[in-house]
Amino acid sequence: MSIVRPSDADALPFGSTVYQRVHERLRADILAGRIAPGARLKIQDLANQYGLSHMPVREALQQLQGEGLVVLAPNRGATVRRMNAQFVRNIFAIREALEGYLTRQAAGLLDAAGIGALRRIQAEMRRAPGRDPALIARLNRAFHRTVEVATGNDEAIRLLDLHSDLIAALRARFGYRRGRLQVVLREHDALIDALERGDAEAAGALHDQHIRGARDDMLQAMAEADAAT
Amino acid sequence: MSIVRPSDADALPFGSTVYQRVHERLRADILAGRIAPGARLKIQDLANQYGLSHMPVREALQQLQGEGLVVLAPNRGATVRRMNAQFVRNIFAIREALEGYLTRQAAGLLDAAGIGALRRIQAEMRRAPGRDPALIARLNRAFHRTVEVATGNDEAIRLLDLHSDLIAALRARFGYRRGRLQVVLREHDALIDALERGDAEAAGALHDQHIRGARDDMLQAMAEADAAT
DNA sequence: AAGTGGTCTAGACCACCTT
DNA sequence: AGGTGGTCTAGACCACTTA
Numbered sequence: 001m002s003i004v005r006p007s008d009a010d011a012l013p014f015g016s017t018v019y020q021r022v023h024e025r026l027r028a029d030i031l032a033g034r035i036a037p038g039a040r041l042k043i044q045d046l047a048n049q050y051g052l053s054h055m056p057v058r059e060a061l062q063q064l065q066g067e068g069l070v071v072l073a074p075n076r077g078a079t080v081r082r083m084n085a086q087f088v089r090n091i092f093a094i095r096e097a098l099e100g101y102l103t104r105q106a107a108g109l110l111d112a113a114g115i116g117a118l119r120r121i122q123a124e125m126r127r128a129p130g131r132d133p134a135l136i137a138r139l140n141r142a143f144h145r146t147v148e149v150a151t152g153n154d155e156a157i158r159l160l161d162l163h164s165d166l167i168a169a170l171r172a173r174f175g176y177r178r179g180r181l182q183v184v185l186r187e188h189d190a191l192i193d194a195l196e197r198g199d200a201e202a203a204g205a206l207h208d209q210h211i212r213g214a215r216d217d218m219l220q221a222m223a224e225a226d227a228a229t
Numbered sequence: 230m231s232i233v234r235p236s237d238a239d240a241l242p243f244g245s246t247v248y249q250r251v252h253e254r255l256r257a258d259i260l261a262g263r264i265a266p267g268a269r270l271k272i273q274d275l276a277n278q279y280g281l282s283h284m285p286v287r288e289a290l291q292q293l294q295g296e297g298l299v300v301l302a303p304n305r306g307a308t309v310r311r312m313n314a315q316f317v318r319n320i321f322a323i324r325e326a327l328e329g330y331l332t333r334q335a336a337g338l339l340d341a342a343g344i345g346a347l348r349r350i351q352a353e354m355r356r357a358p359g360r361d362p363a364l365i366a367r368l369n370r371a372f373h374r375t376v377e378v379a380t381g382n383d384e385a386i387r388l389l390d391l392h393s394d395l396i397a398a399l400r401a402r403f404g405y406r407r408g409r410l411q412v413v414l415r416e417h418d419a420l421i422d423a424l425e426r427g428d429a430e431a432a433g434a435l436h437d438q439h440i441r442g443a444r445d446d447m448l449q450a451m452a453e454a455d456a457a458t
Numbered sequence: 459a460a461g462t463g464g465t466c467t468a469g470a471c472c473a474c475c476t477t
Numbered sequence: 478a479g480g481t482g483g484t485c486t487a488g489a490c491c492a493c494t495t496a
Contacts, residue, residue, distance in 0.1 A: 066295020090384040101326030
């Protein structure tokens, strides 16, 4: 033990540069709820914790701000973004508008391979053990992403990916309500059918209803958690 | 002549911190087309130019990446984002979906003050001297933003603001085609009328058509500029 | 008025590209 | 192998907060 290691630098995930690893670590901690919304993120503390100087930590925080996970006030420092009911309504409205548009478009574009991929994700979701909210949220995003990829609109997909991270953070915190998973599976099945027969109108309507259901489920889960405290 | 100033630090715009000022300056230069898409941004050069050390410049570049104006590759440096026809189609599709959704929603929500604000922006656009594309693009964004504010969806407005900056950069480069301004004014007038009588369906249809026209105008302006070289 | 913590500087380090 | 340029460290500086 002559060699002294930085405290727990080996706890940092992979990535070629230091600020990337810090970024990934913080991101994972926030998305998993290990760092709570509203929590103050002090550069010095984090740097000590990871055994680094402060600049790479600072960079990681800037990146996270770009993704909307962190709020950075000049000369004041960083906090994890707070998400209230209004915020949830706003981002689900964005999903409804944008994802709905892409879903309608995809109805004419998805080939047999795409439909097969959707059915495989459904099968995986049915097997999801113990209804782990993080896993379900991830599979749900994979499902919708598969639909969206058929449109070739990479910019839109990038925006929706950012939002899905925020939603994943909320699901990790509040979970799904009882019976929600069954509803999701049923609605996804109906959506696959509409997409397969190229019915854009039906697919769009099913999607809109699906998103409004997801939004209401989350708002209620949040309200229940609120009432419990 | 005795006092040596950092080269042109006084050319940096206002802002409380140094990285903010660098950020604003680079952003303005990119949006105005003074720095071309695809151009390499070297930290050292910029730092020398502004008479600063490199770290604040680096931070500014990170911020710009978050806004989508710059692409940052680890260990490779920064370049101004390239925008091709496919990219333009993608971001206009996003505008159509998202802004269209908000416009439909706003039909029931805009009050007399809001309608008045829209008419004032129209008057200003009619007075716009020499059809300066940057000014017109700014007023156009102000118009649509006024509609969107009525919905209270700040997240969506933030996304659209980011995109409008990218579109402004393209307009600064390629301009509007002849006669486009007249069409825009006419379509805006019709949209105001629909919003005033609370006709969400008509407002939405007018908006969709408006955006598709804007997209085609830009694609043609780009194609003409391409053919000219 | 002191303390905390974010910001900026200077320089060393190191990854990647070129020869 | 050398050069260019991005990344990381250490410490000084300075804005904002608390008493």
